[in-house]
Amino acid sequence: MKKKTFNTFMATALTASLVLPVATANASAPSEQPIVVAEQGKAIPSGKVSLTITSFSNDLIYTSSGQLKISEALKPIFKSDNHAALTNAQATVSVENGKITSITALTLSKKGTSKKPIVFDGGQATISGNLTVAADYTKVQNVKVTKELIVSNRVKKGLTLNNVSVGSTIKFQPLRMKKISWLNVSLTNMPNVKITTQRNKLSLISDKSLASIHVTDDVPQLKVESDIEKLVIDVKKDFSLLGDGIVQQVTVKKGKKVDLESYHQFKNVQIDDKNANVLVTIVDKTALNTLVAASTYVAVSVTGHDVVSTERWTTQAEKTAFEAILNSAQTVANNPKSTQEQVNAAHTQLTSALATYKAAQKNGKKHTTGDKATITALINSIQYVTVSWNNGSGLSSSTAWTTQAEKDALVYAVSTAQSVVNNYYATQDQIVNALNNLESAITTYKNAQKYGLSSYNGDKATLTSLINSVQYVTVSWNGYDVPYNMPWTTQADKDTLDYAISNAQAVLYNYAASQYEITNAINNLNYAITNYKNAYKYGSNGNGYYGDKSSLTSLINSVEYIYVTVSWYGNNLPPNTPWTTQVEKDALVYEVSVAQAVLYNNYATQYEITDAINRLNNAITDYNSAIKNGYYY
Incomplete structure (x- = not known):
């Protein structure tokens, strides 16, 4: 009765492709003996065996040829997380006494989706031969392949490789179809990768430089988003490279029209095929x-x-x-x-x-050594200026002043330093710290000094310059009529600034205006300008991303024709020879560099471009105004 039951089960197992439960398998044969193949009635012989994997447990693998034990080295491959990936996988294995000791070939054929790829995680184990991926949306990771990793033509849309060590090359097989989509392949944590491709519309992206790519057969397009050490093009017809990165060496062995006018940077180009028409631009950034x-x-x-x-x-x-x-x-x-x-x-x-x-x-001015005599000399050198409680009003324009708080800060530093001098047991560190703190306090005090506001006529140069610097932007109700990235304000925002300018001009044209009135006018106008700029918004008409730089480019290019001779005093130059000082030239050179920074900034807004144009125009005007004629006779 037991024998009849066992035979019935074995017949059922054959119909079900030998997907056997562990308990039944253990019952049918002792675990230490070779497994008897149901349909042959004999043990799987030692040696290389080709089979189809149907399922596996912790220690056993069930295949189209029977069941086998799993060696310790291969157990990371046959873990539960890989059930989906290894279902119906084709394998060639080495068998010794009913145990798989190595995998010499493995083909993964289970298809995933873009949202849920099939994951094969090798657990750092080794496949002692080739690994073939024959299904879309597969992710292979953490495995060592001693020979080739082959991507078959069944892979048409997506593949991910992560931390896969390949002894030979990653080989992409050709796909012969009239309409073909891009095959997107992502490689991460894979150094020293060598690739051979016969596949058209292969798109590679890698977080590390690729050691080599060899393009053969009839491949018209390849896209690579990474650096490449060596690229070899050996194609039958036309070829185009897309993407970006740095290519150290490209060799064109064969091809008709080879278009390398991509965003890649090429360090060296070698053309072996004299009949090939190679389009390439080499930009040297070394x-x-x-x-x-x-x-x-x-x-x-x-x-x-x-x-x-x-x-x-x-x-x-x-x-x-x-x-x-x-x-x-x-x-x-x-x-x-x-x-x-x-x-x-x-x-x-x-x-x-x-x-x-x-x-x-x-x-730097920070002392690392010092003595008390130096501190005493420094204390004795201090000269206090007048203290003012009303911002210098009532003091002459030649009288320096500070606030009481600014003077108190220095007095405190002097007192602290004097206590160190008076301390017989003061350490060297205390002396050095007191010296550094006192010097810093003196510098801060001097920088805080200002001059009185009382004089018959105040200095209006700063106020004049500030009024002339005002730049209006477009007025709009809602920005719909203003181009994209063009600044605008409402009429009310502009009117507020106009009012501040009007008040400043009233002070400017007042012959008897005091320095105090001029200073207030400057502060009020600066405040109004800041508020006006803070009110800037940007137009919504159009959808461009970058401003128009043509005017800025022309202006920068025009500067080279403006420069004149540089001289200290002009007394070494013939009459009617124009000249400026080096300082005056440097001022223009600096503004040109600022304008160039905006010009080379791919994300510069129209406001930044306009501001750069205005600044450079002003600098050119100042430079031209500074030009004088020589007077050597």
């Missing part, structure tokens, strides 16, 4: 990248008293000016669309900015 890498910052300080004398420092404003040029150069260096002209201009601009930045650097 010098720019080297200069960017060499552009480092120093410490930022207000007075330098917090920076030791062995280190260099600049003010925040000096760093910010250099930082803008450096960032602009970095943008050009990183932009795959940059032309050689833009690269050269960025290099020139950064060279000048770096020289200016280095010239502005100063040695």
Whole structure:
């Protein structure tokens, strides 16, 4: 009766492709003996066996040829998470005494979806041969393949490879169809990848540089979003490369029209096929990248008293000016669309900015040693100025003053330093700290000094300059009639600024206006200008992303024809020879560099472009006004 039941079960098992429950399998044969194949009635022989995987448990795998034990080295592959991926997978395995000791070939054929791919996780185990992916939307990860990873023509839309070590190459087989979609392949954490492709419309994206790509057969298009060490093109007809990245070496062995005018940067191009028509632009960014890498910052300080004398420092404003040029150069260096002209201009601009930045650097003033005599001499050198309670009103324009709080801060620093001098047991650290703190307090006090406001006629130059600097933008009710990225305000916003300008002009035209009145007019107008700019909104007409830079480009290009001779006094130049000082020229050069930073900024708004044009126009006007004629006879 038991024998009859067992035979009936075996017949059922054959019909069900040998998907056997573990308990029945264990009951039918002892675990330490080779499994008897149901349809053959004999053990699976040792050696290489080709089979179809139907299911597996913790220690056993069920196949079209019977069941086998799983070696420890392969157990990470045959884990429950891989059930879906390994269902009906074709495999060639090495068998020893009923146990799989290695996998020499594996084909994954279970299809996933874009939202739910089939995942095969090798658990860092090794496939001692080829791995073939033969289904769409498969994710292969954490496995070592000693030979080739083959992507069959059944994979038509998507494939993900993560942390897969491939001993030979990743090979993409051809797909012969009239209408073909892009096959999107993502590679992550896979260094030193070598690829051979016969597949048209293959789109590769990798987080690491690809060691090599060999394009063969009839492949008209390839897209690569990563760096490539070596690209070999050996095609029958036309070929186009899409995407971006850096290609160190490209070799055209064969092809008709080979279009490499993508966003890639090519370091070296070798053309073996003399009949090939190769379209390529090589942009050399080596010098720019080297200069960017060499552009480092120093410490930022207000007075330098917090920076030791062995280190260099600049003010925040000096760093910010250099930082803008450096960032602009970095943008050009990183932009795959940059032309050689833009690269050269960025290099020139950064060279000048770096020289200016280095010239502005100063040695720190922070002491590391000191003595009491130095502190005493410093205390004795202090000269206090007048204290004013009403912003200098009532004091002559030649009288320096500070507030009581500003004086008190210095008095406190002096008192603290004097207590250290009087302390017989003061340590060297206490003496050095007192010296540094007192020097810093003196510098802060001097920087806080202002001059009185009383005089017959006040200085109106700043007020005049501020009024002339006002720039209006478009007036609109709702911005619908204003181009995209064009600033605008309401009429009420403009009227408020107009009122402030009118008040400032009244002070400007008042011959008897005091310095106090002029200062108030300046402060009020500055406040109104700030509010006006804060009211800016941007138009909604159109959908462009970038402003029109044509006027800015023309203006920058016109500057080279404006420069005249540089001289100290002009006494070394013939009459009628125009000249300016180096300082006057440098002022224009700086404004040109600011305008170029906007020009090379792909995301500059129309407001930023307009502001750059206005600034440069003003600088050109100032420069032309500074031109004088030589007078050497």
